[in-house]
Amino acid sequence: MEHSNPILMGNDSPQKFITIGEVMLRLTPPNYEKIRMASSFEASYGGSEANIALALANLGVDSTFFSVVPNNSLGKSAVRWLRCNDVHCTPMILSTKEETPSHRLGTYYLETGYGIRPSKVIYDRMHSALTEYDLTKVDLDELFDGFDWLHLSGITPALNKNCADFILRCLRVAKEKGLTVSFDGNFRSTLWSWEEARDYCTQCLPYVDVLFGIEPYHLWKDDEDHSKGDWKDGVPLQPSYEQEDEIFQHFIDRYPNLKCIARHVRYVHSGSENSLKAFMWYEGHTFESKLYTFNILDRVGGGDAFASGLIYAMMHDYKPMDMVNFAVASSAIKHTIHGDANITDDVESIRNLMNMNYDIKR
Numbered sequence: 309m310e311h312s313n314p315i316l317m318g319n320d321s322p323q324k325f326i327t328i329g330e331v332m333l334r335l336t337p338p339n340y341e342k343i344r345m346a347s348s349f350e351a352s353y354g355g356s357e358a359n360i361a362l363a364l365a366n367l368g369v370d371s372t373f374f375s376v377v378p379n380n381s382l383g384k385s386a387v388r389w390l391r392c393n394d395v396h397c398t399p400m401i402l403s404t405k406e407e408t409p410s411h412r413l414g415t416y417y418l419e420t421g422y423g424i425r426p427s428k429v430i431y432d433r434m435h436s437a438l439t440e441y442d443l444t445k446v447d448l449d450e451l452f453d454g455f456d457w458l459h460l461s462g463i464t465p466a467l468n469k470n471c472a473d474f475i476l477r478c479l480r481v482a483k484e485k486g487l488t489v490s491f492d493g494n495f496r497s498t499l500w501s502w503e504e505a506r507d508y509c510t511q512c513l514p515y516v517d518v519l520f521g522i523e524p525y526h527l528w529k530d531d532e533d534h535s536k537g538d539w540k541d542g543v544p545l546q547p548s549y550e551q552e553d554e555i556f557q558h559f560i561d562r563y564p565n566l567k568c569i570a571r572h573v574r575y576v577h578s579g580s581e582n583s584l585k586a587f588m589w590y591e592g593h594t595f596e597s598k599l600y601t602f603n604i605l606d607r608v609g610g611g612d613a614f615a616s617g618l619i620y621a622m623m624h625d626y627k628p629m630d631m632v633n634f635a636v637a638s639s640a641i642k643h644t645i646h647g648d649a650n651i652t653d654d655v656e657s658i659r660n661l662m663n664m665n666y667d668i669k670r
Contacts, residue, residue: 321368321623323370323456323457323488323623324454324456324457325361325364325369325370325455325456325458325459325619325623326371326372326373326374326451326452326455326458326459327357327358327361327371327372327373327374327458327459327460328373328374328458328478329355329356329358329373329375329460329461329464330355330357330358330375330414330433330436330438330463330464330467331353331354331358331373331375331386331389331390331413331414332353332386332413332414332416332433332436333351333353333382333413333414333415334351334352334353334416334417334418334608334647334648335349335350335351335415335416335417335418336350336352336418336420337349337350337419338350340420340421340422342419343417343419343430349417352389352646352647352648353385353386353389353390354608354609354647354648354649355375355648356461356463356492356609356611356612357373357375357459357460357461357463357464358373358375358390358395358648358649359609359612359616359648359649359650360612360615360616361373361390361395362390362393362395362649362650362651363612363613363616363617363638363642363649363650363652364616364620365393365394366393366394366650366651366652367616367620367652367653368655369619369623371395371396372395372396372397372398372455373390373396373397373400374399374400374451375401375438376400376402376403376408376437376443377400377401377402377403377413377437377438378403378405378411378412378437379403379404380413382413383402383403383413383437384402387400387402399451401441403437403440403441407440408437408440408441409440410435410436410437412433412435412436412437414431414436414438415433416429416430416431416432416433417429417430418608420606421580421607422579423579423580424579425579426579429608431499436467438464438471439467439468440470442470443470443471443473443474444474448477448478448481448482449481449485452481452482452485453485456488457487457489457490458478458482458487458489458490459489459490459491459615459619460475460478460479460489460490460491460492460512461492461494462491462492462493462494462496462509462512462524463496463499465508466499466500466504466505466508467499475512476511476512479491479512479515480515482515483515488517488518489515489516489517489518490516490519490619491509491512491513491516491518491519491520492520492521492612492615493505493509493520493521493523493524494521494611495524502524505524506524506525506526507526509524509525510525513525513562513565513566514563514565515565516563516565516566517566517568518566518569518570518619518622519559519566519568519569519570520569520571520611520615520618521571522555522556522559526538527539527540527555527558527559527562539554539555539558545574546573546575547573549587549594549596552571552587552594553589553594556587556589556594560589566589567590568588568590568618568622569588570586570588570589570590570614570618570632570635571586571587571588572584572585572586572611572614572635572636573585573586573587575599579604580603581602581604582601582602582607582643583599584599584602584610584614584636584639584640585597585598585599585600585636586614586632586635587632588618588628588631588635590628590631591628593628595631595632596632597629597635597636598633598636598662598664600636600640600661600664602640602643602644603643603644604643604644605643605644605645605646606642606643606644606646606647608647608648609648609649609650610639610642611639612642612648612650613638613639613642613649613650614635614636614638614639615635616650617634617636617638617639617650617658618631618632618634618635618638620634620638621635630662634658634659634662636662637659637661637662638652638658640661641657641661
């Protein structure tokens with residue numbers, strides 16, 4: 309059965325987008341309560357790759373998500389959440405208990421920070437359906453047929469070897485089929501170690517066209533003598549333009565397949581107020597965005613909103629400075645929205661923030 313996105317009517321999507329990952333149930337105590345104090349939880353769904361699929365679908369991009377969820381009410385509810393936001397879910401697998409014995413949907417608990425108290429996440433995703441399903445059965449040539457852009461992250465391969473092998477296979481097949489591939493390392497310290505993440509994600513770089521973030525990857529000064537260090541050693545979390553430009557250039561020298569590298573830089577004033585800006589290397593130049601300062605309603609998914617904003621801008625041939633500013637503005641807006649995903653269906657609202665126009669639109 310062929311499904312269509314009603315948002316695309318009269319607004320032709322320039323490319324067909326697909327992403328792969330785990331969609332999870334998110335449980336959050338209301339009113340900024342701590343988990344140990346909570347007597348109830350607000351339920352929603354999220355996950356890095358799902359967040360990007362959803363954000364792009366809301367902006368009118370023909371967007372598809374692939375995952376494995378248990379064939380029960382939780383799995384079906386997660387699919388419904390995606391579909392009600394115009395994400396195509398046709399290739400998703402609703403697994404049986406025989407295929408995924410634990411028959412679980414991954415879950416995480418979010419304790420939302422406030423003021424000087426930071427947010428905290430507790431994962432409960434071991435033995436989820438995606439990790440237990442035999443992913444070697446997935447026909448990737450068929451799955452990617454007709455798509456132009458694939459997005460992956462370093463979260464899914466961190467779940468187990470089954471997923472890690474699958475993501476590398478996705479990268480190879482996508483490259484053979486000529487898809488544009490974007491990748492976000494998205495390091496999660498609760499899922500694997502820093503060295504494990506660097507070892508794996510570095511293997512992905514030869515297949516990537518658009519790279520989000522400069523970690524976790526090895527960028528050795530000397531491949532034969534690692535004691536000489538990594539080019540990124542000593543670079544601060546809030547680098548100068550010159551420092552970022554130098555790192556970007558080392559990536560391009562090592563991996564000339566990269567067409568774009570982008571990273572956002574966060575300045576934390578408190579748990580409730582942050583600033584963001586971004587750097588982007590594109591077409592031989594490094595660009596620096598405006599700095600956006602804002603109050604936070606919900607920080608989770610801010611990086612995914614940055615990625616989806618840049619993907620959207622690249623698909624629509626924005627000028628480089630507009631690309632990076634649109635991406636940061638997308639992330640800033642997400643911080644004002646409850647839940648994991650940037651549910652913004654009005655491109656102009658992001659462009660207004662990009663231009664720092666805060667007037668009421670009537």
